[in-house]
Amino acid sequence: MRSFKISKFYLVIFTIPMKAFPARITRFLRSKHFLALAVILCAFLNTKAQISKQDSLKALLKQSNNIEEQYKLNSELTRMITRTKPALALPYAEEALKLASKLNSDSLIHKANLNLATVYFRLENFPKSLQLYYSVIHSLEKNPIPDLLFTAYVNSGNINIIQADYKTGIAKYTKALEYLPPNTKTNLEKKAGLLNNIGGSYKEIKAYDKALKYLNEALKLSKQINDQSNIANVLNNQGLIYQKTGKNEQALKYFLEAMEIRKQTKDTLGLATSNYRLGQYYYSLKDYKTAESYLKKVTGLKKDAGLLNLLNQSSLYLYKLYKAESNYEAALAALEIFKDTNDSLYSEARTRKIAQLEMQFEFDRMQHEQETRQREKDLYSWMIGISLALLLVIITLLYFLQKNKARRSQLKQAHLQLEKKSLEKDIELKDKELTTQVLHLVQKNELINVISEKLMDIKETLGKESHTAVQKVITDLQSNLQPELLNEFKLRFQHIHNDFFEKLNEQFPNLSPSELRLCAFLKLNLTTKEISAITNISPKSIEIARTRLRKKLNLTGTDTNLVIFLAQLDQSSGSK
Structure with a gap:
């Protein structure tokens, strides 16, 4: 179980003396086109190998009758699938936890809980993820297992940082350092990375003196173990602090030093980050020509999941500076890149921003x-x-x-x-008000369900004469959950979106009442889990219903996002 950190990929290309080839071939092998082809080929082979290994593990899992072996296979599948498809990893993580409980091993249960928490983190279900991390922390208070506690504190701290609760995140990072013995290079790398995270967090709350203290310590340790990647990250954070405090020359020095390291280590993502940071730096100084040269190095990269945010923000800066220079053709090209990357991020807020930018651009052009x-x-x-x-x-x-x-x-x-x-x-x-109220009701229902489950457990420990009374309390709790929630939702949704169902029935008259209701939930951008809590239908059944709905809405075989399609349905009608 590892803390969340961008993975480092190494590309090894075996070399042959160039004299063995004709001049034309030699030039090609030295060109950037050959390197690009090599990267694509390696990525393809790596993906194929990953898929092949997953299939092998799944086949072994079907054949295995040994609980311990089944636990290991489920855990390995969880780790392999979580980063790319966390929803598919969830059943394996849950099964691993059940098997760990059957094996009655506290250590395996803790590891299974951490794996499951990681899956929920990737699914952005932060409350559930935090609950599992806290469970591991509390369980290990009396008999600590350092590496497990380190992971739990770091990853729960990551959630706090994502939610902008920097003080809590810093406290957890600091606590994690207590459980990291500095006797191996791997642990020293983790410590240096964590010190960088603490310094970066202090930077966000503008405690620049404390931030520089931790960043200097991280830099010293990273140089000691020759961790070039983390050295570049620390330099970048230091540069940001100097930029924010008006020390532009010092900031530029650190940005350039970080870039040089990333060039030497051939860190594609790091180079993109450095180019973006320098482009942003020169843009703040209104040196648009220099800013353009750096930002174009980012937008010229192939679209990749790890680069989407950088491509998105760099193209936005290019749009702004081209617009400032009245270069409308180049501004439009930059805007196209911004829109393309924004769509890939599946962000409704960013989609609205794109529409605003397009309207503004069209207005300026006209x-x-x-x-x-x-x-x-x-x-x-x-x-x-x-x-x-x-x-x-x-x-x-x-x-x-x-x-x-x-x-x-x-x-x-x-x-x-x-x-x-x-x-x-x-x-x-x-x-937003409707969604908040519905989610509040969902949380209330989930709380009632939790209380009901606890009452069921208590019921088993009581005498038979108390069973009826406890069962009556459980029945009373469960009796009015679904009608209250669905009636409240239906009335409020129809009040806000009175044309939505009319538009749906006009274009797709064969939709059933349950499908119309599902459309309303998706219109509010509710997750499968939230819809499940509202309708009392399993998440798997809801996924199947979504697939059928896509077919009825003629979206099968297209890249159109179902949620965005429904969100824009009544908007498009209103604009005509």
Whole structure:
């Protein structure tokens, strides 16, 4: 079980003396095209190997009758699948925990809980993930197992940092250091990485002196063990602090030093980060030409899951600086990259931002074209006026009429845009309110279910004369969960989105009532787990229902996201 950290991949290419090849082949082998092909080939072979290994482990699992072996296979499958497809890893993680309980091994149970917590972390179910990490921490208080406690504290601290609770995150990182013996290179690497995380967290709360203290310690340790990757990360964090405190020359020195290390280690993601950071640095100084040269090195990279955020932010900076220079063609190209990466991130908020940027760009482009046409008309009018004085009055009148018409049109469009934004904001606020209330009810229902389960456990320890009373309490708790939740949801949803069902029935008249209800849940961007809690239907059944719904909505075989499709359904109708 490892703490969350970007993995480092090493590409080994066996070399052959270049004299053995003709000159043309030698040039090709030394070119960037050959390196790109080699990277793609290695990635392909690595993916194929991973899939092959997964299939082998699954085949062994089906054949195995040994509980201990089954535990190991489920744990290994969990670790292999979690990073790419956490939803598919969840059944293996849960099964591993059950098998660990059957083996009655506390150590295996703790490891299974950590693996399961990792899966929930990847699924962004942070409350459940934290619950499992805390469970391991409390269980090991009396008889500590250092490596397990280190993992639990670091990963639960990561969740706090993601949620911007930096003080709690720092406290957990500091606690994790107590359980890390510094006697191996691996542990020293972990310590250096953790010191960098602590320094970065202090940077976020603007405690720059403390941040530099930890970053300097991390840098010293990283140099001691020659961890080039972490040295570059620490230098980058130090550069950010100097930039925020107005020490631009010192910040630039650290950014460039980090980049040089990443060049030497051929760290693709690190180089992209350094180029982005330098582009952002020069953009803040309004040195757009230099900023462009660095940012284009990021946007020129192939789209990859680890680079999406950097591609997204770099293309946005390019759009801004091209727009500032009135280079609309280049701005549009940058905007296309921004939109493409944004779609890949499946973020509804970012999708709305793209729409705003597109509208703003289109407005600026039309305004620019109109100004250009206007200048041409003025020049033409002036030339005709020199030779034909009689036409000057007519042309001038036409000019002012056209200008007034254009102004009225602009005012009308601006008014319509304001009304549209106001309506969208109102709907968005009501959506958030409805979602919050529904999730509150879900949490309440989940709490009632937990209490019911605990009462069932208590019931088993009581005498038979108390069974009826306890069962009555459980029945009373469970009796009104689903009707209350669904009725509340139905009334409020129809009030906010009164045209949504009408639009659905108009375009897809063969949808059943349960499918219409599922559409409403997805419209609010509820997760499968949340829908399961509301409808009392298993997550697996909901996934099947979503697949059938895609087929009925004619989305099968397309890349269209179901949630985004439903979110935009009534919006598109309202804009016509």
